[in-house]
Amino acid sequence: MTSPSILVVEDDPPLRTLLARNLRQFGYAVRTAVSGAEMWVALKAGPVDLIVLDIMLPGTNGIDLLRTLRQQSEVPVIFISARGSETDRIIGLELGADDYLVKPFSTRELVARIGAVLRRHAKDGSSGEPRNAGAVTFDGWTLSQQSRELRSPDGALVDLTTAEFDLLTVFVQNSRRAIGRERLIEMSRDRIGDSSDRSIDVMVSRLRRKLSREGADAPIATIRGVGYMLSSEVMPA
Incomplete structure (x- = not known):
């Protein structure tokens, strides 16, 4: 079974390295990017199952990146940010983020959030039921x-x-x-x-x-x- 692929978009080198290493230890295939430009390059190179997206990035920020991304894709996105006010979380939800995690956070919390989002997106096609089953x-x-x-x-x-x-x-x-x-x-x-x-x-x-x-x-x-x-x-x- 192929491991879910995660794209971590984070400009802080120590945090980016730590997230990638810890997520790999939990069985995820991880790619990283330091900016919006690198994020688009990574997505063109191949699809991912989920994006962990920092809001405060150099150049185009995470808010604008998600706004553009939602025009072409519904790939799950979890925002990470040091800004944790209700207003910030609401903006993320309005743009279509699937979750919002405030820094600092533990690896276990991030893994739990990722697992929950991926389960929501999972499409179980093994039952043999017709496509409109349960519709x-x-x-x-x-x-x-x-x-x-x-x-x-x-x-x-x-x-x-x-x-x-x-x-x-x-x-x-x-x-x-x-x-x-x-x-x-x-x-x-x-x-x-x-x-x-x-x-x-x-x-x-x-x-x-x-x-x-x-x-x-x-x-x-x-x-x-x-x-x-x-x-x-x-x-x-």
């Missing part, structure tokens, strides 16, 4: 747990980050039921990472944008004083 429809949209895909009513594939997909799954599994923000955090904590009321609001806002169609609002309603609710009926696909 459901709501308001014309089709959500497939097997392939971890969301398709629009006209069949177009919609790009979702893992956090967005997992949050939408929570709504689908509890359709037409109001869910408070704290409950959403509790139900999604293992998959979203560091969560707060504000980060849930950000992800709901992103889901609404992606679920909106011309002439039709997204089927996620705000329940004043409670939280949110998927207002559509969910049916097997």
